[in-house]
Amino acid sequence: MTTFQYTDRPSPFSAAGAAAKIVYAVTPAEIEQGALDARALAWAKSAAFTGEAGAFLLVPGEGGEIGCALFGLGANPSEAPFIGGKLSKLLPAGDWQVQTGALTPEQAALGFGLGSYGFSRYKSDKRKDVRLSIAGGADAADIERQLAGVFLARDLVNTPTNEMGPAELEAAFRALGEHYGATVTAIVGDDLIKENFPLVHTVGRASVSAPRLLEMRWGQKGDPRITLVGKGVCFDTGGLDIKGAANMALMKKDMGGSANVMGLALMIMDAGLKVDLQVIVPAVENSISGNAFRPGDIYKSRKGLTVQIDNTDAEGRLILADALAYADENPPELLVDMATLTGAARVALGAELAPYFTDDEKLSSRLAEAAKAETDPMWRLPLWMGYDKDIRARAADLTNSPSGGMAGAITAALFLKRFVTATERWVHFDIYAWVTADKPHAPVGGEAFAIRALYKVIRDMAAK
Incomplete structure (x- = not known):
């Protein structure tokens, strides 16, 4: 089987036997x-x-x-x-x-x-x-495979929102799954309410492109269960708490989490790893219209926890909450979520390092080892429970935007942790999904973060 390409491009490698x-x-x-x-x-x-x-x-x-x-x-x-x-x-x-x-x-x-x-x-x-x-x-085939995964992530992030809204992201998701014989389903629009994904619906309902929950299943039951969840905010205006022009300019990349988990899924499926793979992408556009959600609104999540909206620009954690709760209902052996979630993560580690959060020491050690081996940098940040009090709201169980402006990446991760209660091995990545200055191996634009290292970790799990 040929490796999936979202954009057809010739291989950068010579044919076997070519004079060089x-x-x-x-x-x-x-x-x-x-x-x-x-x-x-x-x-x-x-x-x-x-x-x-x-x-x-x-x-x-x-x-x-x-x-x-x-x-x-x-x-x-x-x-x-x-x-x-x-x-x-x-x-x-x-x-x-x-x-x-x-x-x-x-x-x-x-x-x-x-x-x-x-x-x-x-x-x-x-x-x-x-x-x-x-x-x-x-291993030429594996090198080509990793490039294809990275290139898919880059292509999806680089594509402007007029051609990469929720419907177009679904089309790309389906094309990837169908190429490898995966089962792909989508819950769209008001069906999200019927199927109990209220926060996904809330964030995306103001857009002309309906919100949706995408799911891909591949592999054999009985093999290690791996679940990947990617934030798919195809454009983020900030909602009624609207962003300024400078902060909105790059918001086509706010679906970078979904792009990265799709690139990782490509590597896993193309390699034929013996895993039971599930990929979940809540795909929305955070737009403004008469039915947009508002600051001060309170909504019940899939898990039953209520969330007070204190900033409509903190929407990514809302859609991830429903997606993670869904994934956690049938706990996998490894649950990975990836999201362009907070500016605080960039303040802490800059644009080149991928922060990750996990309570699992063995998993963290494997990630650190893989990051070094694959030259795919990441850095662990703490799930510091001392800040858990900051995500509590007066009128609801949780706030989506703690006041004070401190430790924003940590409080966002702690918010997500509330929705992962049964899965023992969970890791959250707060990525940038963008290269700000040309590098030898990466031009300015969309980028894959940590997925080559994650591929190694999952490949090692599948081999045991």
């Missing part, structure tokens, strides 16, 4: 020691190429044609293992192979592949056809 020119990826020490092809070394010295990180040099052949290329890894390649992503933009068109002792074949290929991504759906520019040969010993 060499890229020597080297450190400054290797240049100084002369550990390089003699002709390339002579050309490097004449051009003052020292192997600094990101430095690039084409080396002519005997007839003046391009013979090979040099690429600098810097003195500490382990600090930037995906720096090879730059090569996808620097190399001339054609087939290339990287020779290096400083990076593993997987790092070289994955870095190049990640860096090759471009979102050109609305542009007439043509992509330069640069391809890399994956070195022997690397």
